[in-house]
Amino acid sequence: MSGPAPVPAPRLRVLVPRGMDQLARESGIGAAIRHQEKVIRSLGHEVVRSPLDDFDVVHLNTPFPDTPLLARWARLRRRPVLMWAHSTEDDFRDSFTGANAVAPLFRRWIAYLYRRGDAVVTPSGYARELISAPKYGLRAPIHVLSNGVDTSFFRPDPSARGRLRESLGLAPEAEVVVSVGMQLVRKGIVDWVELARSMPGTTFVWYGRTDPRMLTAAVRRALAGAPPNALFPGYVQAPELRDAYCGADAFCFLTTEETEGIVLLEALACGAPVLVRGIPLYRDQFPDGEVTHQVTGEGPVFVAATARKLRALLDGELADLRAAGRAAAEDVDLDRVAERLAAIYDAAGVTPRRRAGVGATARARRTGGAPDAPRAAAR
Structure with missing residues (x-):
């Protein structure tokens, strides 16, 4: 019974x-x-x-x-x-x-x-x-x-690669690196713009926006002087954001401080190769070489080190951590x-x-x- x-x-x-x-x-x-x-x-x-x-x-x-x-x-x-x-x-x-x-x-x-x-x-x-x-x-x-993170929605989708490049007006073979967040110094946008400048053959796309009245002088200068390979589509809805994570060659998140960072969880859930700044939270929760690839530091030295590691990631010279990243996302x-x-x-x-x-x-x-x-x- x-x-x-x-x-x-x-x-x-x-x-x-x-x-x-x-x-x-x-x-x-x-x-x-x-x-x-x-x-x-x-x-x-x-x-x-x-x-x-x-x-x-x-x-x-x-x-x-x-x-x-x-x-x-x-x-x-x-x-x-x-x-x-x-x-x-x-x-x-x-x-x-x-x-x-x-x-x-x-x-x-x-x-x-x-x-x-x-x-x-x-x-x-x-x-x-x-x-x-x-x-x-x-x-x-x-x-x-x-x-x-909703891992049933944010999940790997190889077909997103073509949709992402079409939405941005890029060639099908274009190399694309994305980041997501408000346009704040803390989110790493100033370093991100300099990273784009140092890698002119790669398209860098930043999704998200901040009210222009609230932008700091450093961010305004960075946006005004951004190189042509840095694109800023603004705030997009979840399906477009999912295509960005799934279709990009890498997700590069250079935030200097977070209490978690939902966008990182979304990128990991979508199986994106990930490079982040090695802040204490991420060093502990998503260790370097195990769940994410990381770079520590700040200023011009940090940008140069990030460019080298990102190039190695894009060229397939670093460990493929996508399965570990997906597993970390599934845990939350x-x-x-x-x-x-x-x-x-x-x-x-x-x-x-x-x-x-x-x-x-x-x-x-x-x-x-x-x-x-x-x-x-x-x-």
Whole structure:
């Protein structure tokens, strides 16, 4: 005889507010929010957009002024707050005009936000180490949960090679290197432009954009003086981005600081040969010569070393790590992220609240009271 059927997990209503989050739509945080929504639905839960609707838990992701207000609103309604720590003082530096000068103030602001959470979720062990420093003053539990990647969508596709070159107006045999991200010094775009200049026979394509009003002087100079083999198509939708990863001869990501970097996960999932700057996060998580190829350093010496290693990668002189990269991406596939998110919900005491249905409302009218109040969130 078969045993009893498993009892399905109770369905939650998860508030993922849109509000000012729309300002981050084209950033890594925007991608992380979209991934969260997919994961929530894959667990059988419902995504709620408005804080005025009934909800059981709130995910807060952005460092915008509405975030502490939403946290306060959830507390008033006795709902647990999961605060995503995507940003640190370190990765705020070298971002926008004046960022370095205000970085300590930014750290105090995000620390204030993170302290509003009943639990803090950050995408890597490296990020957890940073925000565990005393200057952040966090007391709530800190969970590590990758932003993840949809490996059923981002997957190898040899036919993308021709589509990519056709979309860029290039010859079928053109050698193409891509990078993806906002146009920030921290993302390595200044070094990337110089790398393109040093390799005129290769086409370098940067996908992503930044509001021109927020560009630093160094980035404006780099873009204005970029060589003809450096192309900037701007922000593109996911299918075009997938073709870029799958059709390129290499993905070259020269970021100087990350808490994870979703674009790297996407490139690995698509089987792109990858060259990255050897920052601490990537040295530990995607080791040089095992999952990615890496170059360390900065300035002209770094650019020259990167050009040599990229040339060797393009010429097939370095180890083929594409299978290892795909395996690393599969380890943070959204299905696995969903399992880990469910465990975080359990640890944070997230449970469905009793809904104030017709019966509760009728009782309230008869007694002159309010519908049954929700139970307090576990702290």
